[in-house]
Amino acid sequence: MTTIKSFRELVSDDGSHIHRRIFTDPELYELEKKHIFAHTWVYMGHESQIEKSGDFITSYIAETPVIVSRAGDKSIHVSINSCSHRGVPVCRADQGNTRRFICPYHNWTFSNKGDLISIPQERKVCNKPDKAALGLKKVPRVETHHGLIFASLDENIEPLIDYLGPMAWYLDCLFDRFDGGVEVLGPPHKWLINCNWKLPVENHLGDVGHGPYLHGSLLQGTPAVEELEKYGHNIVPKPGHGLSVRLMPEGTPDDQCMLGMDGIAGMDLEVFEYLKESHKKVSERLGDIRARLKPLCYTRFCSF
Numbered sequence: 001m002t003t004i005k006s007f008r009e010l011v012s013d014d015g016s017h018i019h020r021r022i023f024t025d026p027e028l029y030e031l032e033k034k035h036i037f038a039h040t041w042v043y044m045g046h047e048s049q050i051e052k053s054g055d056f057i058t059s060y061i062a063e064t065p066v067i068v069s070r071a072g073d074k075s076i077h078v079s080i081n082s083c084s085h086r087g088v089p090v091c092r093a094d095q096g097n098t099r100r101f102i103c104p105y106h107n108w109t110f111s112n113k114g115d116l117i118s119i120p121q122e123r124k125v126c127n128k129p130d131k132a133a134l135g136l137k138k139v140p141r142v143e144t145h146h147g148l149i150f151a152s153l154d155e156n157i158e159p160l161i162d163y164l165g166p167m168a169w170y171l172d173c174l175f176d177r178f179d180g181g182v183e184v185l186g187p188p189h190k191w192l193i194n195c196n197w198k199l200p201v202e203n204h205l206g207d208v209g210h211g212p213y214l215h216g217s218l219l220q221g222t223p224a225v226e227e228l229e230k231y232g233h234n235i236v237p238k239p240g241h242g243l244s245v246r247l248m249p250e251g252t253p254d255d256q257c258m259l260g261m262d263g264i265a266g267m268d269l270e271v272f273e274y275l276k277e278s279h280k281k282v283s284e285r286l287g288d289i290r291a292r293l294k295p296l297c298y299t300r301f302c303s304f
Contacts, residue, residue, distance in 0.1 A: 037062035041150040048183040078151040079114035079136035146175040166237040205242035208232040244296035
């Protein structure tokens with residue numbers, strides 16, 4: 001393991017040049033887990049994924065596995081997926097519905113709030129355990145923004161809306177676009193990529209230009225290529241947050257501005273009509289600029 005003597009040797013003063021070690025150095029990665037992921041808001045999932053009492057999904061904060069669950073009182077809880085007894089994961093499913101999480105090792109049983117409910121062999125223990133102190137370790141801060149669930153291991157972190165700052169204005173362009181918000185349908189697609197977490201972040205944060213080439217087989221011959229070249233922007237509203245968008249010029253017809261219209265053939269006619277009708281309300285809801293803003297992707301420091 002190499003020792004990092006100075007971060008200046010990895011990133012130039014103006015940030016325009018970076019050393020490739022930032023994508024490969026294990027020592028730097030350990031520092032990132034300690035100083036970034038332990039003290040930031042991390043995206044967990046969407047409220048529609050845990051709509052009913054008992055619903056849960058599993059996720060990660062860096063390499064720490066967590067359970068995101070909806071309790072009987074509809075509150076949202078994020079707990080470390082590790083039994084307080086011997087550390088065994090108490091949940092092995094990506095998603096589901098349950099009133100209890102039961103450790104397979106000794107059957108310690110936890111509520112969907114993470115509280116320890118029962119210890120099967122408790123009567124055989126000489127010193128009565130304090131179950132109130134032995135629940136799943138809670139992630140101390142959980143907040144939502146237009147259905148997006150965020151959590152933080154830092155109990156003293158600033159409120160989510162302050163942390164997002166001007167990034168919220170762009171998030172709302174997508175997640176506050178419709179009267180009823182948005183909904184996640186079905187399980188999410190997941191990819192396991194053998195790379196450093198910063199590679200996909202950098203790709204989304206500052207590289208709108210790769211689309212016509214890397215995805216040429218999909219985009220070639222469509223209006224999307226010209227849109228990307230003429231109207232594509234990479235935006236960093238606040239350090240640590242970024243997005244790629246296309247800002248269509250004034251006077252662009254609604255059916256070229258509405259969400260989902262990327263010039264790719266094959267959209268279902270019913271979906272097309274729904275999006276077109278919904279777009280009529282966007283200017284009133286979000287203003288003219290965001291009505292012409294077509295999000296490509298958003299990125300922030302998130303789980304990977």
